[in-house]
Amino acid sequence: MLAVEIQPVLYAVIFLLGLCFGSFFNVAVYRWPKEDRKEREWIITPSHCPHCQSKIRWFDNIPLVSYAVLRGRCRACGAPIHWRYPAIELGTALLWLTTAWLVATVGLGNVGRDELTYWHFLFAIIFASLYFLTCVIDFQTSLIPDEITIAHFVAAWAFMLVCHGATISPGWLASVIGMFVLSLFFLVLWYFGGMGLGDVLLAVGFGVLFGWQLVIVVGFVGILLGGAVAVAVIIWLTARGKYKRGIPIPFGPYLAIAAFICLFWGQNLLDWYMGFLKPSGAVTAMLGGL
Numbered sequence: 534m535l536a537v538e539i540q541p542v543l544y545a546v547i548f549l550l551g552l553c554f555g556s557f558f559n560v561a562v563y564r565w566p567k568e569d570r571k572e573r574e575w576i577i578t579p580s581h582c583p584h585c586q587s588k589i590r591w592f593d594n595i596p597l598v599s600y601a602v603l604r605g606r607c608r609a610c611g612a613p614i615h616w617r618y619p620a621i622e623l624g625t626a627l628l629w630l631t632t633a634w635l636v637a638t639v640g641l642g643n644v645g646r647d648e649l650t651y652w653h654f655l656f657a658i659i660f661a662s663l664y665f666l667t668c669v670i671d672f673q674t675s676l677i678p679d680e681i682t683i684a685h686f687v688a689a690w691a692f693m694l695v696c697h698g699a700t701i702s703p704g705w706l707a708s709v710i711g712m713f714v715l716s717l718f719f720l721v722l723w724y725f726g727g728m729g730l731g732d733v734l735l736a737v738g739f740g741v742l743f744g745w746q747l748v749i750v751v752g753f754v755g756i757l758l759g760g761a762v763a764v765a766v767i768i769w770l771t772a773r774g775k776y777k778r779g780i781p782i783p784f785g786p787y788l789a790i791a792a793f794i795c796l797f798w799g800q801n802l803l804d805w806y807m808g809f810l811k812p813s814g815a816v817t818a819m820l821g822g823l
Contacts, residue, residue: 548626551630558662562617585612633654635657642795644701656696663684667681671784675781702747711745714740
């Protein structure tokens with residue numbers, strides 16, 4: 534039994550809010566990787582057409598609707614509007630809707646359904662949004678902006694504080710240890726040129742959110758996903774005669790997808806894996822204590 538009930542009208546509100554925030558995420562995707570963070574231009578500068586620099590008026594900035602009315606072209610200069618803009622708006626709305634539904638039906642790892650509050654829904658949507666931005670920006674630029682890694686780290690500790698006693702991580706000690714478990718491993722890979730620093734910083738936040746046990750699951754799932762895609766890309770490029778050694782493949786998106794999966798099924802994956810190992814009662818008790 535859920536501690537809170539999500540009515541259909543609330544799902545509709547979540548979808549509409551997702552559309553609105555998706556419009557803002559378009560700004561983040563376009564500006565965060567390229568603008569000077571010290572200037573904070575992405576906050577100060579109004580939305581404008583990237584072709585003619587004309588300011589976009591409010592009625593031309595309504596998520597999905599304006600794109601359809603304008604038929605995908607700028608009102609001022611007639612230049613085509615990239616399909617990415619409505620796709621991110623709709624994608625964000627569907628992601629928020631899916632996340633809320635998963636929290637209500639599946640729950641969060643280590644959090645009983647009778648322990649769920651509206652805070653859990655809010656934080657799950659925040660984390661899902663950050664993972665979504667990670668996927669889009671890292672795929673396009675091979676960068677994970679500091680705005681994402683810092684926001685994720687702060688949100689993870691806020692989640693631990695606000696939802697204390699009903700969190701994915703078993704406790705404060707598990708989160709503190711978790712900050713270093715995966716990130717130190719990634720730091721070694723970064724030192725040898727095998728990973729970006731953004732992945733390392735993202736892993737620090739993962740450790741806070743998931744604790745030291747589940748953050749290993751996040752890393753393992755991320756490596757499996759990234760490795761599978763990398764092999765598929767290599768085979769595809771080789772078949773077309775275009776493969777070259779050293780082609781960079783962003784790893785952040787696969788970490789983000791793995792983290793989203795582990796928000797809901799991380800504990801199930803860990804239990805499934807531990808079932809093969811069949812640890813002794815003493816070892817199980819020791820791990821559970823952390």
